[in-house]
Each structure stands twice: as C-alpha cells, then as structure tokens.
Amino acid sequence: MRLQGKTAIVTGAAGGIGRASCQAFAREGAHVVAADLRGEDATRVAQEIGESGGSAGAAEVDVTNADSVARLVRETTKEHGRLDVMFNNAGIFPDADGSVTDTDESVWEQVVNVNLRGVFLGCKYAVPAMIESGGGSLINTASFVAVMGAATSQSAYTASKGGVLALTREIAVEYARAGIRANALCPGPTNTPLLAGLLADPQRRARRIVHIPMGRLAEVEEIANAALFLASDESSFITGTQFLVDGGITAAYVTPE
Numbered sequence: 236m237r238l239q240g241k242t243a244i245v246t247g248a249a250g251g252i253g254r255a256s257c258q259a260f261a262r263e264g265a266h267v268v269a270a271d272l273r274g275e276d277a278t279r280v281a282q283e284i285g286e287s288g289g290s291a292g293a294a295e296v297d298v299t300n301a302d303s304v305a306r307l308v309r310e311t312t313k314e315h316g317r318l319d320v321m322f323n324n325a326g327i328f329p330d331a332d333g334s335v336t337d338t339d340e341s342v343w344e345q346v347v348n349v350n351l352r353g354v355f356l357g358c359k360y361a362v363p364a365m366i367e368s369g370g371g372s373l374i375n376t377a378s379f380v381a382v383m384g385a386a387t388s389q390s391a392y393t394a395s396k397g398g399v400l401a402l403t404r405e406i407a408v409e410y411a412r413a414g415i416r417a418n419a420l421c422p423g424p425t426n427t428p429l430l431a432g433l434l435a436d437p438q439r440r441a442r443r444i445v446h447i448p449m450g451r452l453a454e455v456e457e458i459a460n461a462a463l464f465l466a467s468d469e470s471s472f473i474t475g476t477q478f479l480v481d482g483g484i485t486a487a488y489v490t491p492e
C-alpha cells in the first residue's frame with residue numbers, strides 16, 4: 236500500500252495511461268479523483284475502481300479552463316482534506332499537427348493549450364493545496380519527443396512537451412524546500428487511443444517501432460507503474476527529472492534489426 240492515506244488527482248483519467256494510473260494508485264491505497272473532459276468515461280473509471288475494492292471519485296474537467304481546474308482542486312481538498320499527488324496527464328495529439336510549415340496556427344494553439352497550459356493550470360492550483368497538506372508530488376506527462384527530434388514531425392506536440400519539461404524543472408526548484416516534488420514523466424510510444432491514428436498507418440507504425448530497441452510499444456501499465464513510483468515516497472529524493480520510460484529509444488543511436 237504505497238499510497239495509503241494519500242489523495243491523488245489524475246487528469247486525462249479516461250484515456251489509456253490515465254485510467255491505468257488511476258487503477259494503480261487506487262490499488263496502492265490512494266483515494267483517486269479521476270478527472271477528464273469526458274466526464275461519463277471518468278465516472279466509469281471510478282466505478283470500476285470502486286467495484287474492485289478501491290476508493291475513487293470522478294470529475295468532469297477541462298484542463299484548459301482555469302475555473303474548471305481550480306474547482307477540481309478545491310472540491311477534492313474540501314472532500315478529502317488534502318492533496319498529495321497531482322498527475323497532470325491530459326494531452327492531445329491531433330493528426331493535423333505536422334511539420335512547422337504545414338501546421339495551422341489553430342492546431343498549434345489547441346495543442347499548446349491542452350498539453351502545456353493544462354499542465355500549468357494543474358500545477359498552479361495544486362501547489363497551494365499541497366503546501367496546505369505539508370507537501371506533495373506533481374507528475375507532469377511530457378514525452379520522449381521532448382528530448383529528441385523526429386523526422387515525422389508533430390511540431391506543436393513536441394514543443395508543448397518541451398515546455399512541460401522546462402516548467403516542471405522551474406517548479407521543482409522553487410518548491411523543493413516546501414516538500415513538493417515535481418517530475419516530468421516521459422513515456423515512449425504507448426499502446427493507447429492517442430496513437431491510434433499513427434499506428435493505423437503501417438508505414439508510420441513501422442517508423443516508430445524501428446527506433447525502439449525493445450521492438451515494441453509500451454503497455455499502459457508500464458507507464459502507470461512509473462507514475463506510481465513518482466507518486467509514492469519511494470521517489471522521495473527525486474525531483475526536477477525527465478523520467479524516461481521509453482524502451483531504450485533515447486539510449487540508441489541505431490537499433491538492432
């Protein structure tokens with residue numbers, strides 16, 4: 236029970252990584268608030284956890300909306316008295332996000348709004364609540380693309396994830412002595428609906444797989460286990476990191492056949 240007595244919010248909870256993380260956190264004793272734009276799907280995640288003996292509630296939230304995020308944190312602390320873990324995980328990856336010359340401004344704004352502003356707002360409202368709780372763990376989902384470039388461009392997505400790394404470091408440094416840790420979780424390609432468009436195209440799929448030394452995608456539980464470690468006191472001396480869970484992608488110059 237590595238999160239016994241802790242209260243955790245997970246955004247993007249109805250998606251692949253979010254749902255698996257809600258389940259992992261609840262299994263380890265946390266009360267989980269599953270938050271997503273798709274409120275009904277978040278409710279289903281909370282119900283599944285309840286049915287398997289865990290403790291969870293759900294909230295409909297738009298991470299791009301300050302009032303919505305502020306309400307999420309306020310209601311969580313009101314109901315549970317504390318906030319220990321904030322997993323800012325909601326993100327989007329639209330097909331229209333491409334090379335810098337092709338990507339429409341509206342796509343850029345939409346992606347940066349969800350992936351970066353959403354993380355900013357999650358941290359902005361979680362930090363005061365964590366200070367009140369005597370400390371906490373912020374986990375912000377970035378990506379391996381935040382640390383390396385790809386020939387198949389996704390300019391807005393990559394830029395937004397780079398911003399998540401930089402923001403997370405700043406927060407980590409500023410609040411370390413207040414007992415708040417902040418880490419950027421950087422998954423490699425993971426088997427979730429987010430990648431469905433890319434994976435449906437055999438050529439794009441092959442281009443992704445060829446760069447992964449392990450020769451496969453991550454499963455959501457493998458990313459959730461990393462989030463669990465960062466959420467728990469087992470990572471008590473870890474802050475400001477880019478925590479790569481990427482099957483070796485960033486270690487490789489070339490991959491074996």
Ligand SMILES: NC(=O)c1ccc[n+]([C@@H]2O[C@H](COP(=O)([O-])OP(=O)(O)OC[C@H]3O[C@@H](n4cnc5c(N)ncnc54)[C@H](O)[C@@H]3O)[C@@H](O)[C@H]2O)c1
Pocket residue numbers: 246247248249250251252253270271272273296297298299324325326327328349353376377378379421422423424425426427428429430
């Ligand atoms: N799947 C991958 O290969 C991969 C790799 C690296 C990083 N990531 C990142 O991991 C995170 C989770 O991705 P996933 O693969 O589970 O995707 P997913 O599409 O399965 O889930 C994303 C969730 O975010 C929610 N969401 C979108 N916009 C929102 C908003 N404005 N407010 C609240 N919720 C919103 C969606 O409803 C969805 O449930 C994302 O930040 C993504 O960028 C994914």
